[in-house]
Amino acid sequence: MTPLAIAFLPLTDSAVLVSAREKGFAAERGIDLTLVRTTSWATVRDRLVFGQVQAAHMLAPLAIAVTLGLSQHPAPIAAPFKLNINGNMLVMASGFAAALDPDVIRRTADPIGSAHDFAAAIGLYHRKPVIGVVHRFSSHALMLRYWLGYAGIDADRDVTLRVLPPSLMAEALRTGEIDGFIAGEPYGSIAIADGLAEAVALGPCIWQRGVEKVLAMRRDWMEANADTVDRLLQALTAAAGWCDDPSNREELAELLARDEYVGQPAAALLPALSGRLTLRADQSAIDVPDALLFHREAAGFPWRSQALWIYSQLVRWKMVAATPDHERQAAEVFRSDIYRRALVDMGEPMPGASLKLEGAVTQPMPVGAHRGALTLGPDRFFDGAVFDPADVAGYLRSYRIGSDHG
Amino acid sequence: MRIVIIDDTGLRATVLEEGLREAGYDDIHVVPPRGAFVARLERMAPDIVLMDLGDPSRDTLEEMLVVSRALARPIAMFVDRSDETMIGAAIDAGVSAYVVDGLRKERVKPIIDLAIRRFNAFARMQAALDEATTALADRKTIDKAKSILMTSRNLTEPDAYALLRSTAMNQNRRIVDVAEALITAAGLLGGDA
Numbered sequence: 001m002t003p004l005a006i007a008f009l010p011l012t013d014s015a016v017l018v019s020a021r022e023k024g025f026a027a028e029r030g031i032d033l034t035l036v037r038t039t040s041w042a043t044v045r046d047r048l049v050f051g052q053v054q055a056a057h058m059l060a061p062l063a064i065a066v067t068l069g070l071s072q073h074p075a076p077i078a079a080p081f082k083l084n085i086n087g088n089m090l091v092m093a094s095g096f097a098a099a100l101d102p103d104v105i106r107r108t109a110d111p112i113g114s115a116h117d118f119a120a121a122i123g124l125y126h127r128k129p130v131i132g133v134v135h136r137f138s139s140h141a142l143m144l145r146y147w148l149g150y151a152g153i154d155a156d157r158d159v160t161l162r163v164l165p166p167s168l169m170a171e172a173l174r175t176g177e178i179d180g181f182i183a184g185e186p187y188g189s190i191a192i193a194d195g196l197a198e199a200v201a202l203g204p205c206i207w208q209r210g211v212e213k214v215l216a217m218r219r220d221w222m223e224a225n226a227d228t229v230d231r232l233l234q235a236l237t238a239a240a241g242w243c244d245d246p247s248n249r250e251e252l253a254e255l256l257a258r259d260e261y262v263g264q265p266a267a268a269l270l271p272a273l274s275g276r277l278t279l280r281a282d283q284s285a286i287d288v289p290d291a292l293l294f295h296r297e298a299a300g301f302p303w304r305s306q307a308l309w310i311y312s313q314l315v316r317w318k319m320v321a322a323t324p325d326h327e328r329q330a331a332e333v334f335r336s337d338i339y340r341r342a343l344v345d346m347g348e349p350m351p352g353a354s355l356k357l358e359g360a361v362t363q364p365m366p367v368g369a370h371r372g373a374l375t376l377g378p379d380r381f382f383d384g385a386v387f388d389p390a391d392v393a394g395y396l397r398s399y400r401i402g403s404d405h406g
Numbered sequence: 407m408r409i410v411i412i413d414d415t416g417l418r419a420t421v422l423e424e425g426l427r428e429a430g431y432d433d434i435h436v437v438p439p440r441g442a443f444v445a446r447l448e449r450m451a452p453d454i455v456l457m458d459l460g461d462p463s464r465d466t467l468e469e470m471l472v473v474s475r476a477l478a479r480p481i482a483m484f485v486d487r488s489d490e491t492m493i494g495a496a497i498d499a500g501v502s503a504y505v506v507d508g509l510r511k512e513r514v515k516p517i518i519d520l521a522i523r524r525f526n527a528f529a530r531m532q533a534a535l536d537e538a539t540t541a542l543a544d545r546k547t548i549d550k551a552k553s554i555l556m557t558s559r560n561l562t563e564p565d566a567y568a569l570l571r572s573t574a575m576n577q578n579r580r581i582v583d584v585a586e587a588l589i590t591a592a593g594l595l596g597g598d599a
Contacts, residue, residue: 040465041465043459165462165465177441
């Protein structure tokens with residue numbers, strides 16, 4: 001057995017890692033998996049960068065930021081596998097949400113209208129609203145900026161973004177320190193169930209197939225341990241298939257609920273797992289079938305174009321300078337080549353390309369695959385924009401807010 | 407040298423602060439990571455910030471280090487990344503340190519070394535305390551189970567204990583678990599538990 005330690009944060013999307021260990025997928029491939037529960041992304045990063053663990057559950061933009069050395073020493077990170085797609089929710093306290101469409105279902109189903117309503121609500125509010133985010137380099141923070149930007153809101157100017165650990169968000173809402181937050185599940189659902197906030201925007205309604213957590217490794221470690229990496233990716237793929245199977249949801253929720261994993265009641269974990277989200281405490285749940293994806297549509301495949309979309313957002317919000325060198329380094333964090341190598345013999349449908357237009361699929365579309373049949377789900381951005389990875393600069397010029405054109 | 411310790415529980419901070427004072431540092435402040443702690447920290451303008459690696463507010467602190475105008479000088483975790491041994495020891499002990507860039511390594515290293523030793527000492531104290539608490543609770547449970555057996559089956563104390571022990575061994579469980587099960591069962595059966 002090869003011992004392997006992976007750091008994770010207590011979130012619903014740690015599911016693939018937890019089931020790889022608890023359902024024996026790792027052990028079947030000779031990996032003795034230890035999961036190291038960690039409470040901040042800073043500590044996940046340090047444990048990974050300084051070699052206390054071999055791999056980590058990591059925010060995709062953070063993996064790129066660490067590689068580029070943004071607000072820290074640069075350390076080359078590789079992400080050969082995505083742990084999930086989607087799983088986020090923006091919730092706001094009712095004091096702020098009162099100025100939005102009172103019908104929460106219509107509100108979340110119409111992100112264009114809601115973005116404009118949100119802009120108007122800022123004007124009506126007695127001060128700049130404070131929105132909690134879990135990290136500057138989180139997918140949800142980038143998605144929030146993107147959504148607000150559509151309605152002319154510059155997140156750096158018109159709202160205050162406050163970084164807070166998800167476990168403290170509810171308390172901060174209660175004391176009025178924040179007016180809402182965007183975070184990975186189960187924290188949005190918990191705040192709603194406690195009557196502290198209501199849903200304002202759902203991740204999949206902003207970007208239908210939003211990149212979320214990746215499996216991150218140090219690049220040099222990954223290169224020196226090819227066999228272990230391949231077996232790990234095979235184990236995680238099997239685990240992801242198990243997590244996506246509706247008949248396993250109850251068991252998965254019970255597993256995640258344990259104190260050593262997420263440590264929240266199974267009832268709080270089930271909404272995202274089953275795609276049945278409650279948007280306000282006084283309403284019944286609605287179907288959001290793409291609330292969280294683990295395996296279907298080759299969800300684990302790290303499209304380099306997705307790394308480049310994240311890079312484009314880092315440039316747009318002036319977190320990194322646009323240079324060909326940065327662009328290349330960012331794209332190289334997503335290692336579709338390693339994914340292919342590891343899973344070639346598992347019969348997984350394998351995309352024919354490693355880059356694609358992001359946001360161009362409007363209905364389920366069969367795509368070229370080396371083996372098996374692969375159908376990609378709709379991946380539209382709510383504003384209808386299409387990201388062409390070959391022309392990042394052109395894409396950014398089309399945005400009024402952010403970058404150097406605002 | 408101004409040192410700020412960010413800590414929620416108090417006990418660990420006390421252990422660390424004592425150590426630093428004994429070593430001759432006297433400008434030490436403890437700040438709990440609550441509410442507007444970031445603004446307090448900015449006003450204090452520390453040279454070194456020490457924090458528990460397990461504290462979920464590390465991301466909040468790091469965000470401040472990125473955007474703060476008051477703390478104009480960049481702050482880095484650990485002074486010298488080449489010192490892998492120290493970094494490893496710090497992570498093992500649960501120490502995270504933020505140091506004003508430009509401070510000389512020989513001024514910072516003793517503080518981090520001391521923090522590592524103190525964090526380790528604190529962890530040992532905590533473990534010993536937990537063990538003692540558990541042992542006490544276990545003994546009370548076992549005593550209660552023994553007295554149930556002594557009353558209901560008319561056994562002597564040594565025999566009651568022997569019965570608990572052999573049951574535990576046969577079922578491959580801990581004595582205290584068997585004792586707990588017995589107390590629960592006796593309660594359900596309306597015994598004198």
